[in-house]
Amino acid sequence: xxxxxxxxxxxxxxxxxxxxxxxxxxxxxxxxxxxxxxxxxxxxxxxxxxxxxxxxxxxxxxxxxxxxxxxxxxxxxxxxxxxxxxxxxxxxxxxxxxxxxxxxxxxxxxxxxxxxxxxxxxxxxxxxxxxxxxxxxxxxxxxxxxxxxxxxxxxxxxxxxxxxxxxxxxxxxxxxxxxxxxxxxxxxxxxxxxxxxxxxxxxxxxxxxxxxxxxxxxxxxxxxxxxxxxxxxxxxxxxxxxxxxxxxxxxxxxxxxxxxxxxxxxxxxxxxxxxxxxxxxxxxxxxxxxxxxxxxxxxxxxxxxxxxxxxxxxxxxxxxxxxxxxxxxxxxxxxxxxxxxxxxxxxxxxxxxxxxxxxxxxxxxxxxxxxxxxxxxxxxxxxxxxxxxxxxxxxxxxxxxxxxxxx
Numbered sequence: 052x053x054x055x056x057x058x059x060x061x062x063x064x065x066x067x068x069x070x071x072x073x074x075x076x077x078x079x080x081x082x083x084x085x086x087x088x089x090x091x092x093x094x095x096x097x098x099x100x101x102x103x104x105x106x107x108x109x110x111x112x113x114x115x116x117x118x119x120x121x122x123x124x125x126x127x128x129x130x131x132x133x134x135x136x137x138x139x140x141x142x143x144x145x146x147x148x149x150x151x152x153x154x155x156x157x158x159x160x161x162x163x164x165x166x167x168x169x170x171x172x173x174x175x176x177x178x179x180x181x182x183x184x185x186x187x188x189x190x191x192x193x194x195x196x197x198x199x200x201x202x203x204x205x206x207x208x209x210x211x212x213x214x215x216x217x218x219x220x221x222x223x224x225x226x227x228x229x230x231x232x233x234x235x236x237x238x239x240x241x242x243x244x245x246x247x248x249x250x251x252x253x254x255x256x257x258x259x260x261x262x263x264x265x266x267x268x269x270x271x272x273x274x275x276x277x278x279x280x281x282x283x284x285x286x287x288x289x290x291x292x293x294x295x296x297x298x299x300x301x302x303x304x305x306x307x308x309x310x311x312x313x314x315x316x317x318x319x320x321x322x323x324x325x326x327x328x329x330x331x332x333x334x335x336x337x338x339x340x341x342x343x344x345x346x347x348x349x350x351x352x353x354x355x356x357x358x359x360x361x362x363x364x365x366x367x368x369x370x371x372x373x374x375x376x377x378x379x380x381x382x383x384x385x386x387x388x389x390x391x392x393x394x395x396x397x398x399x400x401x402x403x404x405x406x407x408x409x410x411x412x413x414x415x416x417x418x419x420x421x422x423x424x425x426x427x428x429x430x431x432x433x434x435x436x437x438x439x440x441x442x443x444x445x446x447x448x449x450x451x452x453x454x455x456x457x458x
Contacts, residue, residue: 054096054097054098055097055098055099055100056070056078056097056098056099056100057100057102057103058099058101058103058104059103059104060104060225061104061186061188061194061225061226064099064101064104064188064223064225065188065192065193065194067099068099068188068189068190068192068223068448068449069192071097071099071192071448072190072191072192072446072448075446076095076096076097076448077094077095077096077097077447077448077449077450077451078095078097078098078099078448078449078450079093079095079097079098079099079450080098080099080101080219080223080449080450081098081099081100081101081102081219082101082102082104082121082122082158082160082161083102083122083124083156083157083158083161084102084156085146085147085150085152085156085157085158085161086146086150086157086161086164086165087150088150088151088413088416089146089150089165089412089413090218090419090424090425090453090454091419091420091424091452091453091454091455091456092416092419092420092452093450093452093453094451094452094453095450095451099223101121101122101160101223101225102122103122104120104121104122104225105120105121105122105123105124105158106119106120106123107119107123107127107128107131108120108226110131112135112137112231115137115230115231115232116183116228116229116230116231117131117132117228117229117231118226118227118228118229119159119226119227119229120225120226120227121158121159121160121224121225121226121227122158122159122160123158123159124156124157124158125143125145125157125158125159125161125162128159132231132234133234136233136234137231137232137233137234138231138232138233138234139162139181139229139231139232140171140175140181140230140231140232141167141168141169141171141172141175141176141177141178141180141181142167142168142169142170142171142172142175142332142336143157143162143167143168143169143178144162144167144169144336144337144338145157145336145337146337146338146412148337148339148342149337149338149341149342149349149412149413150413151345159227159229160224160227162178163178163179163182163185163214163215163224163227164214164215164216164217164218164219164224165178165216165218166178166179166215166216169332169335169336170266170267170268170269170295170332170335170336170377170378171266171267172378173259173266173267173268173378173379173381174264174265174266174267175232175266177215178215178216179211179212179215179216181229181230182198182211182214182215182227182228182229182230183198183199183211183228183229183230184196184197184198184199184211184227184228185197185198185210185211185214185224185226185227185228186224186225186226187214187222187223187224187225187226188222188223188225189221189222189443189444190221190222190443190444190445190446190447190448190449191443191444191445194225195222196226197209197210197211197214198210198211198228199228213439218450218453218454219449219450219453220440220444220449220450220451220453220454220458221439221440221443221444221449222443222444222449223449235297235298235299235303236298236299236300236303237297237298237299237300237303237304237324237325238295238296238297238303238324238325238328238329238332239295239296239297239303239304239307239322239323239324239325239328240293240294240295240296240322240323240327240328240331240332241258241293241294241296241307241310241311241314241320241321241322242283242284242287242291242292242293242294242320242321242322242323243291243292243294243314243317243318243319243320244287244289244290244291244292244318244319244320244321245273245289245290245318245319246270246290246292246317246318247290248270248272248359248360248363248364248376249360249361249364250317250318251270251290251292251360251376251380252270252356252357252359252360252379252380253317254292254294254314254317255268255270255292255294255356255379255380256356256357256379256380257313257314257317258294258310258313258314258379259379261310261313263296263306263307263309263310264296264298264306265294265295265296265310266295266296266297267293267294267295267332267335267377268292268293268294268295268377268378268379268380269292269293269335269375269376269377269378270290270291270292270293270375270376270380271284271290271291271292271293271335271340271375272290272367272373272374272375273287273288273289273290274373275340275341275373275375276288276289276290276291278339278340279331279334279340280330280334280339281323281327281330281331281334282327283321283323283327284331292317293323293331293335294310294314295328295332296310307322335375335377338384340373340375340384341373341375341384341386346389346415347386347387347388347389347413348386348387348389348390348393348394348411348413348414348418349384349385349386349387349411349412349413349414350383350384350385350386350387350393350394350398350409350410350411350412351382351383351384351409351410351412352366352382352383352384352385352398352402352407352408352409352410353381353382353383353407353408353409354380354381354383354402354405354406354407355381355405355406355407356378356379356380356381357380358405358406358407359376359379359380359381359383360380361405362383362401362402362405362407363376363380363383363385365401366383366385366397366398366401369387369394369397370388371387371388372385372386372387373385373386374386385398389415391418391421392418392421392422393411393414393418393422395411395422395423399426399427402426408426409426410424410425410426411423411424411425423455423456424454425454425455428455433455436455436458437458440458
C-alpha cells in the first residue's frame with residue numbers, strides 16, 4: 052500500500068531515509084511535484100514529500116547570496132530578487148506548461164536537480180555554476196554538506212557540480228545556497244527576419260563572436276512565430292533570429308545599434324526593447340512554442356552549434372515535426388506527433404552522428420517506460436555513474452530508475 056513521509060526538517064528526512072534503508076523500501080522524492088512527469092516513471096510506492104521544507108532562510112543582497120529550503124517556490128524567490136534588482140543568472144526554466152501543470156509550481160531544488168539553464172547559459176552557465184553550497188541526506192541516511200555561502204570556495208570535493216542534474220537519485224537536499232547577480236538595466240533584442248536554418252546559424256555565430264557581448268541567441272522558424280505573445284514576433288510572417296544584448300542603458304543602445312548594422316547583410320533587422328524582450332526570452336526559456344498539443348512528445352537536443360542547422364533540417368523532415376533552436380544553434384527543441392516510441396530511433400541516430408545527445412522531455416508514461424529517456428551512456432560513463440550512485444545510495448533507495456533502468 053502506498054504511503055508518504057512528509058518531514059518538517061533535516062532530522063526527520065534522515066529518519067525517513069533510515070527507515071527506508073532498514074526496510075529496503077525505495078523512496079520517490081518530490082518537492083512541489085511540478086516535474087513528476089519528467090524522466091522515467093517512478094519505481095517506488097513510498098513517497099518522501101519535501102514540500103514542507105520551504106522558505107527563504109537568509110538573503111544578503113550586498114553579498115549576492117541567497118539561502119533557502121529546497122521546496123521554496125521559484126516565483127517567491129524571483130519576486131524577492133526582483134524587488135532588489137537581482138536575479139538568478141542561469142534563468143531556470145518554468146516547465147509547468149510543457150509538462151501539463153496548471154500554474155508556475157517549480158521549486159529551487161527542482162531547478163537544481165535538472166541542472167536548469169535558460170537562454171543565458173551560453174554566457175552565464177547553468178544551475179551548477181551558481182550553486183555555492185548545500186546540505187542533504189544521502190541514501191546511506193547520513194546528513195552531509197558541501198560548499199559554503201561564499202563565491203570563492205575550494206574546500207573538499209566539488210559536490211555541488213555532482214548533485215546538480217542528479218534528479219534526486221543521490222541525496223535529498225535540505226538546504227541550498229545560491230549565487231545571485233544584479234539584473235540588467237535594459238534588455239534589447241536584435242531581430243533578423245526571414246533566415247533559413249543554416250543562414251541563421253551563421254548570423255548567430257557572427258553575433259556571438261562580435262564584441263557586443265550577446266547574452267542569448269535563438270532562431271524561431273516561421274511556422275512557430277505566430278504562437279508568440281509578443282505582437283511583433285507574432286506578426287512577423289517570417290522566421291525570426293534573435294540576439295539579446297543587456298546591461299546599462301547607454302551601453303545597450305550603442306551595442307544594439309552596432310550589431311544591427313553588422314547583421315544587416317543577412318536580411319531585414321528590427322529590435323525589441325526591454326518589456327517585449329523579456330517576454331520573448333521567457334517564451335524561449337519555457338519552450339512555450341511547443342506546449343500544445345499537450346500529448347505530443349518533446350525532445351531536448353544538444354549538439355555542437357555548428358551542427359545545429361543540419362540536425363534540425365534532418366529532423367524537421369519527419370512528418371509533423373516542429374522545432375526551434377536556442378544557444379546559438381546548440382540546443383534544439385523538437386516536437387513530434389504521438390507514437391509508440393516518440394521517434395526515438397530516428398532522433399537518436401541523427402543526433403549521434405553529430406556527436407550530440409537527446410533527452411525525451413515529454414511523452415506519455417508508457418513511452419517513457421519503454422524508451423530510454425536520457426541519452427544512452429557509453430559503457431565507461433555508465434560504469435562511472437553506477438559507482439557514483441552506489442557511493443551516495445548503495446541500496447538504490449532514492450528515486451530508483453528515474454534516470455536509467457536498474458540504477
